[in-house]
Amino acid sequence: xxxxxxxxxxxxxxSAQWRCLRVLSEVGDIAHAARKLHWSQAVLKSALAELRxxxxxxxxxxxxxxxxxxxxxxxxxxxxxxCGQPVPLAGLTA
Numbered sequence: 001x002x003x004x005x006x007x008x009x010x011x012x013x014x015s016a017q018w019r020c021l022r023v024l025s026e027v028g029d030i031a032h033a034a035r036k037l038h039w040s041q042a043v044l045k046s047a048l049a050e051l052r053x054x055x056x057x058x059x060x061x062x063x064x065x066x067x068x069x070x071x072x073x074x075x076x077x078x079x080x081x082x083c084g085q086p087v088p089l090a091g092l093t094a
Contacts, residue, residue, distance in 0.1 A: 011054060018080060020047050021069070025077050030065045 013021075023033045034044045048067065052060045059070040069077070 013051075013054075017047065017051060018077070020044070021051070021073070021077050022080075024048075024067050025069050025074050028067055030067060033067070 020033075020037060023036050027033050027036065030041055030044055030048075034041045037044065039047075048060060048062065052062075055073070059073045061068040061070075
């Protein structure tokens, strides 16, 4: 029996995991992402394994040294504000 997975938008990810996903969506290469994150490749691969376990392999595909994120996951990353940036409040006008 496979474990139930939350919808991607409901996953309780840490800020480090969101940062990891954002960098991977920008570069797609494990070595480049590890340098940009200031992590070792081993730490990044471990983080990816954990994220794949949480989200499912359909959202994070590994092919050699390349990482491909699903379009759904990329959209979710793009919608999430960067740390320190204000979140726009719906319905408010200046």
